[in-house]
Amino acid sequence: MSKTDALDENVIQGEWHVRYNYAVGKVAGHFFAGLKQKKILAAHCSKSGIAYLPPRAYCEKSFEPCDGWKEVGHEGVIEAATIVTAQFENLPPPPYAIAYVKLDGAGTALVNFVRGLDLSDVPAAAAKLKPGTRVKVKFADKPVGRITDFHYELAGKK
Amino acid sequence: MAKHQVAVIGTGQTKFKTHFPDKNYVELTQDAAKLAMDDAGVTPDDIDAIVFSMAPTQFMGVNDCDRWATSHVWGTGKPFMRVHTGGATGGSAFQAGYFHVASGVYRTVLVVGADRVAETPDAQHVLNLIWDRFYEHDFALNTVTMTALAAQRYMHRYGTTEEQFARVVVRSRGNAMGNPYAHLKGKITVDDVMNSPRVSYPYKRFDICPRSSGAAAVVLSNLAVAEEKCTRPAFVNGVSSITHSVFMGDRMGLWSETDFEDHDGFYLAARDCYRQAGITDPVKQIQVAELYDPFSTFQFPQMESLGFCGRGEGASKSDEGAWNLDGEIAVCPSGGTLCTNPIGVTGLVRAIDAANQVMGKSGDIQVKGVKNAVATAIGGSTQFFTCSILGDEPVAGRNA
Numbered sequence: 001m002s003k004t005d006a007l008d009e010n011v012i013q014g015e016w017h018v019r020y021n022y023a024v025g026k027v028a029g030h031f032f033a034g035l036k037q038k039k040i041l042a043a044h045c046s047k048s049g050i051a052y053l054p055p056r057a058y059c060e061k062s063f064e065p066c067d068g069w070k071e072v073g074h075e076g077v078i079e080a081a082t083i084v085t086a087q088f089e090n091l092p093p094p095p096y097a098i099a100y101v102k103l104d105g106a107g108t109a110l111v112n113f114v115r116g117l118d119l120s121d122v123p124a125a126a127a128k129l130k131p132g133t134r135v136k137v138k139f140a141d142k143p144v145g146r147i148t149d150f151h152y153e154l155a156g157k158k
Numbered sequence: 159m160a161k162h163q164v165a166v167i168g169t170g171q172t173k174f175k176t177h178f179p180d181k182n183y184v185e186l187t188q189d190a191a192k193l194a195m196d197d198a199g200v201t202p203d204d205i206d207a208i209v210f211s212m213a214p215t216q217f218m219g220v221n222d223c224d225r226w227a228t229s230h231v232w233g234t235g236k237p238f239m240r241v242h243t244g245g246a247t248g249g250s251a252f253q254a255g256y257f258h259v260a261s262g263v264y265r266t267v268l269v270v271g272a273d274r275v276a277e278t279p280d281a282q283h284v285l286n287l288i289w290d291r292f293y294e295h296d297f298a299l300n301t302v303t304m305t306a307l308a309a310q311r312y313m314h315r316y317g318t319t320e321e322q323f324a325r326v327v328v329r330s331r332g333n334a335m336g337n338p339y340a341h342l343k344g345k346i347t348v349d350d351v352m353n354s355p356r357v358s359y360p361y362k363r364f365d366i367c368p369r370s371s372g373a374a375a376v377v378l379s380n381l382a383v384a385e386e387k388c389t390r391p392a393f394v395n396g397v398s399s400i401t402h403s404v405f406m407g408d409r410m411g412l413w414s415e416t417d418f419e420d421h422d423g424f425y426l427a428a429r430d431c432y433r434q435a436g437i438t439d440p441v442k443q444i445q446v447a448e449l450y451d452p453f454s455t456f457q458f459p460q461m462e463s464l465g466f467c468g469r470g471e472g473a474s475k476s477d478e479g480a481w482n483l484d485g486e487i488a489v490c491p492s493g494g495t496l497c498t499n500p501i502g503v504t505g506l507v508r509a510i511d512a513a514n515q516v517m518g519k520s521g522d523i524q525v526k527g528v529k530n531a532v533a534t535a536i537g538g539s540t541q542f543f544t545c546s547i548l549g550d551e552p553v554a555g556r557n558a
Contacts, residue, residue, distance in 0.1 A: 100407045
């Protein structure tokens with residue numbers, strides 16, 4: 001959070017620049033294809049009944065492969081939330097709100113930003129993001145098949 | 159069951175501060191190794207194997223810096239391994255050293271490491287990089303925001319206030335005044351904490367640990383070496399660790415038996431550890447808890463999961479003074495992780511501070527009559543949990 005130290009003859013400066021190409025794989029690929037159609041697809045295990053978001057290949061409860069996909073709702077409840085008011089290097093300009101939300105029909109909670117909320121008074125905004133609060137999913141007009149295709153908004157907000 | 163009783167026979171730590179301009183990374187590791195070996199009365203020839211404690215190396219900026227340190231900690235010609243479980247690294251390294259000795263393979267083991275978290279200007283940039291690029295990385299997760307999420311959930315569940323967390327900071331900074339190695343220390347007020355700039359609700363700046371540089375080491379041995387070298391060792395009578403899924407959203411009471419905000423990994427880890435150490439009533443049998451608490455919100459759920467009070471009772475226990483130096487149990491007499499966080503060795507410092515209390519060499523922060531002390535560490539996305547019990551007598555007796 002502090003500024004880069006001033007140039008000092010007793011300090012040698014360095015930076016790392018490393019590039020990557022992350023292979024998406026079948027499970028995430030299917031999930032991302034769903035996002036392109038504005039569908040949020042959870043990986044479902046018929047043995048345990050759990051619908052996983054993020055999706056995964058194997059059920060961690062039954063130790064069986066997830067054997068189906070289940071489209072979850074575009075509304076859900078906040079399980080945990082925070083409001084960030086400090087600038088971190090390489091992260092978005094503050095303020096912003098982050099929440100884990102259990103979407104209707106999902107067995108687990110999925111993280112994303114909560115947008116469209118006045119964050120100028122942090123305790124007041126925090127009071128609107130308590131666990132149990134209903135939120136809705138808002139998709140981008142033209143989703144590209146990435147997790148950033150959508151965000152959350154308070155369900156009461158039009 | 160361990161084959162051989164393990165003991166801490168020597169400890170060493172440097173002072174911790176933001177920058178160490180007069181030493182480089184490996185010189186720091188060497189200082190800690192020398193301090194611990196001198197304390198134990200051993201030389202490098204007595205050390206059978208080395209465990210190196212180091213978390214992500216992007217903070218200090220030399221990739222896999224354990225390579226750089228091998229000869230500086232006198233590891234040439236010996237078995238050497240690095241252990242890394244994020245923030246829990248020091249706890250895991252301590253336990254790896256324990257297993258080296260408990261197995262009977264080695265008699266005397268050095269566990270050593272260092273970190274320089276402030277070598278890069280924003281540690282949270284690095285910490286954001288620990289999340290996968292598919293699902294979670296894009297949402298500004300880092301150790302501040304992920305634990306703020308847990309704290310908000312905890313507050314909602316148990317009705318805890320920001321002021322109750324602030325009192326933990328006041329107590330910790332005050333305790334650290336007696337610890338010559340601590341990074342942050344001093345007399346502050348609840349208002350000072352409450353008025354520090356907001357970072358990530360419920361956190362203000364003073365709710366958050368500093369980025370520390372420094373080094374730590376312990377010498378572990380079997381009972382025979384301990385009895386030869388050390389008049390008052392700290393016996394490692396229990397070690398346990400529990401690991402969770404990386405996905406915090408799996409641990410929010412939905413289908414899992416575990417709940418994210420309760421630091422519930424410690425519920426399982428502590429019971430395993432207590433069983434090994436013969437602890438049936440932690441409040442009566444344990445006098446010191448050196449907790450991994452880089453945020454003011456960590457003590458309450460952790461003490462609850464460790465069995466020192468019921469769920470949701472941590473804040474009131476703290477308010478009542480039960481966790482003061484002269485209270486029911488001394489919680490982080492060193493000032494804890496909230497005052498000093500050299501990430502790659504923080505868990506090791508917890509074990510050292512707990513061991514020093516048992517060995518009676520904690521100086522101004524010595525708690526009277528310490529028979530047992532517990533040391534913890536947490537790493538990853540509140541994911542890796544380690545718990546260790548240090549005692550003044552070997553659990554199976556001296557002739558076991």
